[in-house]
Amino acid sequence: TSPFAWLRTRFYYLLIRLYFDQEFSIEEFTRGAKQAFSVVSKLLSQRKLELLDELVSAEVLQVLKEKISLLPDSHRDALAADIDSIMCTTEGDVRIYYDDDGIKFVSILMCFWYLNGANLPDEVPGETKVFQIVFGDESSKEKKHLLTANYEFQREFTEGAKPDWTITRIEHPRLLE
Secondary structure (H helix, E strand, O other): OOHHHHHHHHHHHHHHHHHOOOOOOHHHHHHHHHHHHHHHHHHHHOOOHHHHOOOEOHHHHHHHHHHHHHOOHHHHHHOOOOHHHEEEEEEEEEEEEEOOOOOEEEEEEEEEEEEEOOOOOOEEOOOEEOEEEEEOOHHHOEEEEEEEEEEEEEEEOOOOOOOOOEEEEEEOOOOOO
C-alpha cells in the first residue's frame, strides 16, 4: 500500500469515529470481516445461497446465483476459506457518502489472501498463474493454492438504521468471473 493510501484510509477511520461511530475500531472491524468472509465463502462453496440473505445485498446475491450455478466443482471448492487459512488481510478503499435522501453510508473494501487445497489446474482461465505452496516431504506432498478475494462491506449510519454491515461486492478473481 502506498503511504498516501495508508494515510487516506486512516483519515477516513478518524472521520468514522468522529461523525458516525465513536467506538469504531479497524482492528475489531477486520476481525469481524474475516469471520464474515469465512462464513460467506463456505456457504458460496456449498451453494447455500438462501442462508446469505442477512449478510449479502440482494443485488449481489442475484449475481452470485447466476455465477455459482455455472462454476465447475473445482472452482466452487476453491471459494471456501477457513478462518485459519487466511494468510493476510488488508483494507482497500474506504468511502463515506450520502445519497440524495440524506442517508449516510460507509463502505470498506477488504482484501483477503487465503490458502485452499481445491484441485485447481495449474493454469486457470485468463492464463494467469495461481500461486501454489507444497507442504510436506516427497512422500506426503500437500498442494495448496494461495488465492485472493475482495469483499466490500457497507453500513448505513442514518439515525434509526440497523447497525449491521452488509456485503455489497464479492470478487474471487479467476474463480468467480
